[in-house]
Amino acid sequence: MKKIVLLVGASYGLLSVVFGAFGAHALKKIWSVETLQSFETGVKYQMYHALVLLLIGFYFSFSTKVENSMAWFFILGTFLFSVSIYLLAFAKTWNISLSWLGPVTPLGGLLLILGWVFLLVNIYNEF
Structure with missing residues (x-):
């Protein structure tokens, strides 16, 4: 699980930089300010949680259900949150x-x- 968390965290970080640059340069010319801001929200949350995944990947052993649940919540939550925002933003451009x-x-x-709740539980259980 540790390797998955670190690989996903690094991948999310990489993609958030690529998407952020794409938004700042290519999409800025064709999207409204509102659509671009929405897209940037997805990019920010993806980067924030990429960093969280890297931190928990280096810190936790993922030997408990709580640790594994925390990781999957961050992985799936980031994907659903950010990707849905990206697709909704592109829907206008694709006219669908x-x-x-x-x-x-x-x-x-x-x-x-x-x-985040499971992260708090994990930290509490450490002490």
Whole structure:
């Protein structure tokens, strides 16, 4: 599990830099400020949680259900939250309706919150 967490964390970090640069240069010319800000929110949250995944990957052994659950909440929550925002932003450019993705973003956010709750539980259990 440790290797998965570190690989996903590094991948999320890499992709957030790529997406951030793409947004700042290519998309800035074609998207509204509101759409670009939404896209940037996905990029920021992806980078924040990439760093969290790297930190927990180096710190925890993932030998308990709580540690494993925390990691999966962060991995899946980041994916659902950020990717749904990216796709919703691109839907306007692609001229397609992805409105069904609207509920996916808060679900990803809920999983991120659970990841933080489980991180608190893990830290509490350490002492």
